[in-house]
Amino acid sequence: MGVELKRKRELWRAEDSVEELAQLARTAGIEVLGSTIQRLQAPNSATFVGSGKVEELRAWGRELEYDVLLFDDELRPRQQRNLEQELDVKVVDRTALILDIFARHARTKEGRLQVELAQYEYRLPRLTRMWTHLSRQGVGGVGLRGPGETQLESDRREIGRRIASLKKQLEDVRVHRRQYRNRRKKAGVPVVAIVGYTNAGKSTLLNALSGADVLVEDKLFATLDPTTRRVTLPDGRPVLFTDTVGFIHKLPTQLVASFRATLEEINEADLLLHILDITHPNVEEQSATVERVLRELGAHNKPVVTALNKIDLLENGSFEEGEEEVGEEPPEEGDVIERVLETMVAYPNCVAISAEERIGLEQLLQRVQEVLWEGFRSVMVVLPYSNDGLLSLFHQQGLVDREEYSERGVTVEGRVPDRLIHRFEPYLVQSTD
DSSP states (O other): OEEEETTSOOSSOHHHHHHHHHHHHHHTTOOOOOOOEEEESSOBTTTBSOHHHHHHHHHHHHHHOOOEEEESSOOOHHHHHHHHHHHSSEEEEHHHHHHHHHHHHOOSHHHHHHHHHHHHHHHGGGOTTTTGGGGGGTOOSTTTTTTOHHHHTSOHHHHHHHHHHHHHHHHHHHHHHHHHHHHHHHTTOOEEEEEEBTTSSHHHHHHHHHOOOOOOOSSTTSOOSOEEEEEEOTTSOEEEEEEOOOBOTTOOHHHHHHTHHHHHHHHHOSEEEEEEETTSTTHHHHHHHHHHHHHHHTOTTSOEEEEEEOHHHHHTTOOSTTOSOTTOOOOOHHHHHHHHHHHHHHSTTEEEOBTTTTBSHHHHHHHHHHHHHHTEEEEEEEEOGGGHHHHHHHHHHSEEEEEEEOSSOEEEEEEEEGGGHHHHGGGEEEEOO
């Protein structure tokens, strides 16, 4: 069930958003029997949709005998309860569905903690008499996976204590990650965070670049836990690539908050590698969604390299299976090239690739190398022992090639960001740029 608000201008068409909801449903193991959209001036305070649509959904229930109604928007607890009582089926909104998928795919302890926290915070205001009218049907599964029904029936105070415990554990994770990042910075290895819409090919790209064995499936949110691998750039320097959680339209706020420790990897990265599925009909909307989330995270000012992925499918003269209209001719080769070129012009530092077929990966690494070193200057400095803060700054913000201790101080060769060069000028021996 999708809703288009006439007074609110959305980037995504309601039809496209509902189709993505159907993909999420299939990822969660739900058989989709049908979909519908209602256009409203404003949501109904009691049921979100109008009374006529509620009656239509009730008629569908008699005809299709569906047992779960998926809503493309987040419902208020009251709206959800009213719909369940009116329709006598389980009602699950997009947020609960995404949380369910995350619960399925979280494999590390950190991932499970983050999902559990997000689920509890989502469910806390929905505890009161929620789903009790459905207990005789034994309807379970989607939207209930993770903490489980026994916790949902628990006292609010107990849930609150559990949330506090989870936040404490995740804060410990943040501290551990921060220590790891500090050690990584001292080693002078730059970090590239792979960002993008879910199922754009981030894990496939990481596997292709590093020989990693990250799970790859043609499903939304097939991988959830971040993975970091070392890759050698064309100039021989090492760099760390981190595969981050995929973004999605209407990403639940609970997830952004709960996954703060993981998403900090994006904020701490030296460069963002934004991967786009060039074959997807909503590639522009997906890109805008990723950019919006990056702005929310405060990472929108970082240098970016864009990879247009899956060009092998375009070169074969067809888009993804099921994307073509009946009777529609496949795109001509010239149209395909024109589409790729137009997209490349729209994005800075853009490279067309196929992670699956390993096409364009050398050019991609070359571009990453160029952009990574653009804002750095090669220097040699002799830092006095009395100013150990500058040595720490060089390690944290720069890239150290050589470090030598003598009576004069610490001689350091490497690269530092242009914005910090004034801090090292008094101790400059030579600048090679």
